Amino acid sequence: MSEKVVIALDAMGGDYAPEETVKGAIDAVWEHPLDIQVILVGKEDEIERELGKYEYVKDCIEVVNADEVIDMGEVPTIAIREKKNSSLVTAMRLVRDGKADAVVSAGSTGAILVGGQIVVGRIKGIKRPALAPFVPTKKGPSLLIDCGANVDARPEHLVQFAQMGSVYFENTMGKKNPTVGIVNIGTEEEKGNQLVKETYPLLKECKDINFIGSVEARDIVSGGADVLVCEAFVGNVILKFFEGVALTFLSSIKEGLLSSLRTKIGAVLIKPALKGLLKTFDTSSQGGAPLLGLKGLVVKAHGNSKSGEIKTAICQCIAFKENRIDKKIAKIIQD
Amino acid sequence: MSEKVVIALDAMGGDYAPEETVKGAIDAVWEHPLDIQVILVGKEDEIERELGKYEYVKDCIEVVNADEVIDMGEVPTIAIREKKNSSLVTAMRLVRDGKADAVVSAGSTGAILVGGQIVVGRIKGIKRPALAPFVPTKKGPSLLIDCGANVDARPEHLVQFAQMGSVYFENTMGKKNPTVGIVNIGTEEEKGNQLVKETYPLLKECKDINFIGSVEARDIVSGGADVLVCEAFVGNVILKFFEGVALTFLSSIKEGLLSSLRTKIGAVLIKPALKGLLKTFDTSSQGGAPLLGLKGLVVKAHGNSKSGEIKTAICQCIAFKENRIDKKIAKIIQD
Numbered sequence: 001m002s003e004k005v006v007i008a009l010d011a012m013g014g015d016y017a018p019e020e021t022v023k024g025a026i027d028a029v030w031e032h033p034l035d036i037q038v039i040l041v042g043k044e045d046e047i048e049r050e051l052g053k054y055e056y057v058k059d060c061i062e063v064v065n066a067d068e069v070i071d072m073g074e075v076p077t078i079a080i081r082e083k084k085n086s087s088l089v090t091a092m093r094l095v096r097d098g099k100a101d102a103v104v105s106a107g108s109t110g111a112i113l114v115g116g117q118i119v120v121g122r123i124k125g126i127k128r129p130a131l132a133p134f135v136p137t138k139k140g141p142s143l144l145i146d147c148g149a150n151v152d153a154r155p156e157h158l159v160q161f162a163q164m165g166s167v168y169f170e171n172t173m174g175k176k177n178p179t180v181g182i183v184n185i186g187t188e189e190e191k192g193n194q195l196v197k198e199t200y201p202l203l204k205e206c207k208d209i210n211f212i213g214s215v216e217a218r219d220i221v222s223g224g225a226d227v228l229v230c231e232a233f234v235g236n237v238i239l240k241f242f243e244g245v246a247l248t249f250l251s252s253i254k255e256g257l258l259s260s261l262r263t264k265i266g267a268v269l270i271k272p273a274l275k276g277l278l279k280t281f282d283t284s285s286q287g288g289a290p291l292l293g294l295k296g297l298v299v300k301a302h303g304n305s306k307s308g309e310i311k312t313a314i315c316q317c318i319a320f321k322e323n324r325i326d327k328k329i330a331k332i333i334q335d
Numbered sequence: 336m337s338e339k340v341v342i343a344l345d346a347m348g349g350d351y352a353p354e355e356t357v358k359g360a361i362d363a364v365w366e367h368p369l370d371i372q373v374i375l376v377g378k379e380d381e382i383e384r385e386l387g388k389y390e391y392v393k394d395c396i397e398v399v400n401a402d403e404v405i406d407m408g409e410v411p412t413i414a415i416r417e418k419k420n421s422s423l424v425t426a427m428r429l430v431r432d433g434k435a436d437a438v439v440s441a442g443s444t445g446a447i448l449v450g451g452q453i454v455v456g457r458i459k460g461i462k463r464p465a466l467a468p469f470v471p472t473k474k475g476p477s478l479l480i481d482c483g484a485n486v487d488a489r490p491e492h493l494v495q496f497a498q499m500g501s502v503y504f505e506n507t508m509g510k511k512n513p514t515v516g517i518v519n520i521g522t523e524e525e526k527g528n529q530l531v532k533e534t535y536p537l538l539k540e541c542k543d544i545n546f547i548g549s550v551e552a553r554d555i556v557s558g559g560a561d562v563l564v565c566e567a568f569v570g571n572v573i574l575k576f577f578e579g580v581a582l583t584f585l586s587s588i589k590e591g592l593l594s595s596l597r598t599k600i601g602a603v604l605i606k607p608a609l610k611g612l613l614k615t616f617d618t619s620s621q622g623g624a625p626l627l628g629l630k631g632l633v634v635k636a637h638g639n640s641k642s643g644e645i646k647t648a649i650c651q652c653i654a655f656k657e658n659r660i661d662k663k664i665a666k667i668i669q670d
Contacts, residue, residue, distance in 0.1 A: 138583055151520070151528035185486070185571040193486035193568045217572040218579035233528045236520040237552040237569055238576055244553035245580050248473055252615065256608030263608045269601025273591030280587065 004037045005321035007314050008091035008100040011042035012069045013107025015304045018042055021106065022050035024310025029060035031311070035318050039100055041066050042087040066090035072303070076110035080118055088112065092119035095296040102297035102317040104288060106305040113149050116291045116298040123326065125333040126293035128153065130161045131232070131300060132168060133289035135242060136281045139223030143169045147235035147289065155199040158182070158229050159206055163332050164292040165227040166209045171323035172316065173226070181215030181225030183234060189213070195231055203229070208332050221281075246281055288313030296326065339372045340656035342649050343426035343435035346377035347404045348442025350639045353377055356441065357385035359645025364395035366646070370653050374435055376401050377422040401425035407638070411445035415453055423447065427454035430631040437632035437652040439623060441640045448484050451626045451633040458661065460668040461628035463488065465496045466567070466635060467503060468574060468624035471616045474558030478504045482570035482624065490534040493517070493564050494541055498667050499627040500562040501544045506658035507651065508561070516550035516560030518569060524548070530566055538564070543667050556616075581616055623648030631661065 009025050011018045018040075025038040037060055040047050044065040051061070068086040070079045083089060088107055092115050094100040103120070105112050109131075116129060131148035134141035145165040146153065153161075162180050169178040182203060184192045189200055191214065203211045215224035220238065230238070253274070257267035267274075287309070288299035297320045301313040320326070346356045353375075360373040372395055375382050379400040386396070403421040405414045418424060423442050427450050429435040438455070440447050444466075451464060466483035469476035480500040481488065488496075497515050504513040517538060519527045524535055526549060538546045550559035552573065565573070588609070592602035602609075622644070623634035632655045636648040655661070 138587065149520070183572065185484070185568055185575070196568075217574075217576035218582075220576060221579045221583040233520055233531075234569060234572055237518065237573060240520070240552035241555060241573055241576060242580065244556045245577065247553075248556040249584065249612070249616070252473065252612050253609075256612050257605060259608055263605050266601040266604025266606075266608075270592060270598050270605060271601075273594055273598045273601075274588075277584070277587050277591050281584070 003321070004035055005102065005317050006037045006039065006100040007102045007104055007317050008039045008041055008094040009310070009314065010087045010091045010103065010105035010107055011040040011047050012066070012087040013105040014301065015106075016306060017106065018046050018050050020305065020307045021310050022047060023054070023307035024305070025061060025314060026054050026056045027307055027311040028314040029057050032315060032318060033057050033060055036060060036314065038314065039064050039091070039094060041091040041094070042069070043067060064090060064094070070108055070111045072108050074108065074111065076108065076114040079108070079111050080115045088115055089119055092116070092298070095120050095298075100296075101321050102299060104299045104301060104310070104313045104317065106301040106303055106310065109300055110149055112298060112300050113291065116294050120294045120296050120298060123293055123295055123330045123333065125330070127160060128157045129291050129293035130164060131289050131291050132165055133239060134286040135220070135239065136286060137221050137223040138280070141173070141286055142220065142223065142225060143227045144235050144239060145227065145229060145292070146232040147239045148232045148291070151231065151233040153195070153231045155195065155202055158195070158199045158231065159202050160293070160333065162203055162206065162209050162211070162227065162229045164329050165229065167328045167332055168290060168292055168325060169227050171325050171328065172319045175226060177210045178226035179212045180209045180227040180229060181212050183217060183220070183228050183230040183238070184214035185216065187214045187216060208335075250278065287316045290320075292329065338656070339370055340437065340652050341372045341374065341435040342437045342439055342652050343374045343376055343429040344645070344649065345422045345426045345438065345440035345442055346375040346382050347401070347422040348440040349636065350441075351641060352441065353381050353385050355640065355642045356645050357382060358389070358642035359640070360396060360649060361389050361391045362642055362646040363649040364392050367650060367653060368392050368395055371395060371649060373649065374399050374426070374429060376426040376429070377404070378402065399425060399429070405443055405446045407443050409443065409446065411443065411449040414443070414446050415450045423450055424454055427451070427633070430455050430633075435631075436656050437634060439634045439636060439645070439648045439652070441636040441638055441645065444635055445484055447633060447635050448626065451629050455629045455631050455633060458628055458630055458665045458668065460665070462495060463492045464626050464628035465499060466624050466626050467500055469621040470555070470574065470577060471621060472556050472558040473615070476508070476621055477555065477558065477560060478562045479570050479574060480562065480564055480627070481567040482574045483567045483626070486566065486568040488530070488566045490530065490537055493530070493534045493566065494537050495628070495668065497538055497541065497544050497546070497562065497564045499664050500564065502663045502667055503625060503627055503660060504562050506660050506663065507654045510561060512545045513561035514547045515544045515562040515564060516547050518552060518555070518563050518565040518573070519549035520551065522549045522551060543670075585613065622651045625655075627664065629661075
């Protein structure tokens, strides 16, 4: 029997906690009762009240009490230091102490990034952990690394991002030797800003990855590379811009389709086709973003996650444990 | 009678030159025969052959011969220096010598940027010219400045971009005191990379602009600010990414709508609504991108421009002359 992956879920994190987080956990263990063990971390009474609403496999879910909650507006460094009994810090401590393999949280991104480094800790040799969400493309998801809050990276950081991203993509998407590109403003080697120009030759020399050169931003959505390496400011701008475009397009399409009887009838007819499109490019369906480079997995789910996204974020931890991704990252960095 | 604006059109620049450039010029002068004078610059025989296909107002169009053409793949600095008789350099010389007010070219962006600085020359006090395309948003076009090739800008550059962009937006879109935002990864003042953090207080102090703070990338398409200030690498990534998303969405919608008889019928019914949407977010309909900060106007049109885009790029020069935008930029910088 393969060992279960144990996930400490920050039950209090996110806009719809604890209702949706608890429901997400229950759905996840219904789907993978043999693979997943969830520890719900947070205010015990509130969690128990939610749990009481459902049927679920009791053996697969436990509760660990944590009285405090880190709010979205708090300064991450202070919150992590002062709220030691918060659901997030308590969940992270479970990973640090070997009682869980992964933390999933839909709480404050900043607090997750800081807590990941301070409480869970970096893998030896990793200079900077990186937040690496999947972004939807026409050819399937690409991993965009780094989208975190550690801006102004140096070339050696980007090389580690490429290595970690490559390992993660290969072991979650099951594609051997995934392509790695650097996000750039042109495809020629001499193009780019100082950081990209200095990083390019290092990636070219790096034996561990399948580097295919620069990927222009216009080719990201058509699927220019499996792993897209960039500095966090740029990655964050791409990710957020994509979310904005998707939302605005969607609301504009809806408005247009509901504008007359004619378009309303048309809308019914095209619904299946449109749904397919929206599904392909839905930035919220890609699960959570892993924070790579830590001794254990930390997954950041979107702040407005409903139970579906929480479930996806929990389930994506299975591959992490099964494929021993943290061990593989440690190995590639130490070699 | 107000003076005409004289536009030197690089008739040989772009993927569809000279057919589409010449046609674009003819369409522009048909639309504004009293306001526009076009000098077609390029291989005289080829241009005359194209002109021969159309009826047009002869007084509004003249031809200046230039035997060389700068190709897309050439190194800009070398091409500008060595191809003095190229259509682009010749057109730019007409502006430098006061024989034209503006240059429009769909040729190599790099050559246009270099030529603009070397041949046309910067306005006194301008540290860096900036390429400032309009991007479509739900509330109408926003000006994204800088999207050029001069990456790794300093804070004082970004302040000038904000001032120039503000003047350009006000005088082309007719909106007094347009809002100015800095593209950032969060809305709080302490968020951002080093460059943004250093620029933010300078923009806040700047009396000439209506600074509203940080605009997150997710709010760009919903119309977060009229003028969006950013460093060129970031601007270029946003612009190209937007183009890529629009193209991919469009082709995916088309594929989806043509996938069955049912969706084909639906497609006919929703066509007017869809067209409206596509028009709102069409990145190619926004005319050319002005290179601001030069002694004269230089407009970069998209490389794959057809006559419609060339016409739009030519017509947008009218406001530049009428409103004396270059004088206003010079004044705001010297004050």
